[in-house]
Amino acid sequence: MAAVAVWPLQSYLELGVLPTAVPCARGHARLVLAEWGLQELADPAELVVSELVTNGIRASRGLVGSRFGGRWSPGMPPVRLWLLSDYRTVLLQVWDGNNRMPTRQELDPESEGGRGLWLVEALSEDWGAFQPEHASGKVVWAAVVKP
Numbered sequence: 804m805a806a807v808a809v810w811p812l813q814s815y816l817e818l819g820v821l822p823t824a825v826p827c828a829r830g831h832a833r834l835v836l837a838e839w840g841l842q843e844l845a846d847p848a849e850l851v852v853s854e855l856v857t858n859g860i861r862a863s864r865g866l867v868g869s870r871f872g873g874r875w876s877p878g879m880p881p882v883r884l885w886l887l888s889d890y891r892t893v894l895l896q897v898w899d900g901n902n903r904m905p906t907r908q909e910l911d912p913e914s915e916g917g918r919g920l921w922l923v924e925a926l927s928e929d930w931g932a933f934q935p936e937h938a939s940g941k942v943v944w945a946a947v948v949k950p
């Protein structure tokens with residue numbers, strides 16, 4: 804991901820596909836943003852991280868191998884989380900090894916699920932997904948901006 808180089812503040816975390824992954828990711832995001840002096844973005848960033856990592860964990864189930872950085876690795880891949888910032892915008896990126904792209908669902912009042920990406924949309928300035936070069940899976944990203 805060539806664009807990573809332009810962000811002065813960067814953090815990277817690999818999360819195993821475990822029940823603790825989502826609370827770990829949330830706590831990590833909160834701590835990193837505090838370290839960067841961006842506490843005011845901690846609440847929305849933590850919620851977005853929670854939704855994207857939850858989706859990434861679910862999408863990883865059943866995967867038996869992955870490619871990342873041109874290298875193939877056997878076994879269930881981790882979920883990878885990047886936090887990038889220029890002190891104003893926080894770009895959250897979550898990679899998982901599933902090639903299927905996320906699709907926002909129609910809002911259905913009868914259904915409990917299908918709201919995560921709506922929440923991401925509401926809390927972020929923009930979001931999207933792309934298939935990185937030299938890797939299987941995809942990155943889902945969202946930009947959270949200071950008011």
Ligand SMILES: Nc1ncnc2c1ncn2[C@@H]1O[C@H](COP(=O)(O)OP(=O)(O)O)[C@@H](O)[C@H]1O
Pocket residue numbers: 854858859862899901903904905906907908915916917918919920921943
């Ligand atoms: N990382 C992902 N990989 C593959 N599919 C995804 C991913 N994230 C979301 N999706 C798809 O988009 C749908 C909507 O996601 P979301 O709004 O978070 O709702 P929910 O997680 O409750 O189903 C999911 O049901 C899934 O089909």
Ligand SMILES: [Mg+2]
Pocket residue numbers: 854857858917918919920
């Ligand atoms: Mg979800």
